Amino acid sequence: MHNELYARLHGALLAAAAGDAMGTVSEGFAPEFLRSRYGGYIRDLLEPTGDGLTINAHAGMVSDDFSVAYYTAQVLLEHRSRITTALAVEGLRRWWQHPEYTCYCGPSTKRGILKLLGEADDGDPARLSPTLATNGGGMKAGMMGLFHPGDPEKAVEDAITMCLPTHSNPISLSAACAIAAAAARAFCPNTGYLDLISAGLCGISQGLEQSAGRTSEIAGSSVARRLELAVELGLRYQGDFEQALFQIGDTVGAGLYAYEAIPAAFGILAACKGRLMDSLVMAVNMGSDADSTACMLGYVLGAWNGDAELPPHFSDLIDSQNGFDLKAMAAGICAVVKEGIC
């Protein structure tokens, strides 16, 4: 199926998976360390080195970031339905059957799933994460933008439904809505990269409004304000890839918290003017929670740029290493969108 919608959907899926897979190699590392180790920037799907945060992985394998959304999308396509809380939970349960991905599970997602399963949380002290305002919602909510191409408002509604079971706080949810809204907006004609940023900011506002009363109050920074700061830095250092990378990483951060990774993603988008591979490379080489940041960028910029932008070997490698069929998934989403099911 070779039409524009399909190309953008496939582009988004492939780029999100590629961002996650590229980022698993650099997650948890500092950017200066990565430059020294690799003699330059990571620009491809590489074999993990064994001393990072990946477990028994190979080049092309994704982590929790893309896989949780993939299995949720599978559930939606099987049911031929818009997301509901029950389907979101079914997606989580299906994903939980895949230890090759759940071994990366973040603290908020883990806590949410264990609660859904009725199990006690043994608490993983090695994660050392003191709050739950994490980016686990953002990493999967881009998928909702794909189910509502060109309709950021519906994407925001569904991002909230998708993320509430595991991330019931306004910081994580608003960050998730930023990604969902930008991904949806990416399908609109005459959209520039600054429009994607605006859509992200609108998504945050709408997310906060719509989730009011449904979430627990939590202390933490503002996703919107940090996003504005990141974009300011990105725009200032356009044309200077290295400066942009370090300034965004050092000032805003690119870590586990939703008010770091999501703003960093938009800052990178601004710095790279929405160019897909440049943005993925910057996110991956920023280290920290690189796979999450790159995955989120993949949804937005893969949809905006289409599937022709990625290296040709990415598609087969990612599918074969993960047992995915991203072309089929893109076709499936295309079909439900055209039938108006979502």
Next chain:
Amino acid sequence: MNALDLSARMKRTVRAVAAADAFALPMLGMGPEQIRRDLGDGDLVRRLCKAPPGAVGSAFPPGAVSDVFAAGYLLLRGFLSDGGHITAARAGRALLRLKTDAAFRPYFDDFLDPVTREGLERLDGSYVSTRFDLVPCDGRRINCSAAARAWVAGLLNPGDPEAAIRDAVTLSMPTHPNAIAISGAAVSAALTAASFLPGFDCGRLYELALKAARDGYELGLSAAGMPPVGAKLPQRIELAVNLALRYRRDPEKLLQELNDVVGFGAYASEAVPSAVGLVIAAGGRAGEAVRLAANAGNCACCTAVIAAAACAASSPVDEALEEHFEKVRAAAPFDWEPLWAGLTAFAELVEGGRDVFTL
């Protein structure tokens, strides 16, 4: 400055730090808006209060302190027993008392942050390695708890920020062998030391904070031998001070902006720069800086302690802080008289060995 004046200022700093911790404890984990609504009747909280039900500090009476002051107290007593000399071994032994000493065990059980906890487990041999220990970069030990104790290094180097920075590195290494955490500790120690300098103003405070953040980072990088992963302090300090200058006449707006942009959370790159911003917004007045820090919430105890230590020696006695301290004295299991005696003796040592300090 003679020994009498020096010891008076040192004791004032300790009282202010204890009072800051106690004042901030009920606000732990809450945001500024929630604090105003639930504790302040729509306004900033200005008096010691009790945390609302369900909040982190709700099990504790007004005047209780957290592990932040308890750890600082143990470190200070430990170093004073050896003429104020700071060593990593003595720091480790002092902190381990949080785990082994029955009087201090509640602070370990109820409050202690995961980074310090892991550090103590490594010290007493009970730590079990995980796969995260294989990663040759460190993004786990970047919290502010080392900075929240580093005022001790500053107190024991009154008027000598450079020495305070070096001692902050030493003091931090047992639990926080991480350049970002040490950078934060260096800022806290340097500002505390500098608060004993005559004529130390907010402009010089800002410059020193930046310098200490950079120097501390480089020293921490050498000491830790592993690059850290996370946002850095100098950029955040610049942001915080800009916001402080812009909103210093509007405390609610100031707290919201600092919260939203810089943060008041557990990362050293949040709590420490925000504390610097609050001290500047408060014009170097300890009482006001502590009130602002406590009303910021989140990792309030750390922010308030860092802010208090940074300016208590140089600002006038604050009646509210002194009142809060009397409540701390009643509520907490600390031996104050030996501590005061130790500080008096230390001040006499300093007078005997050093001249007037300059930056």
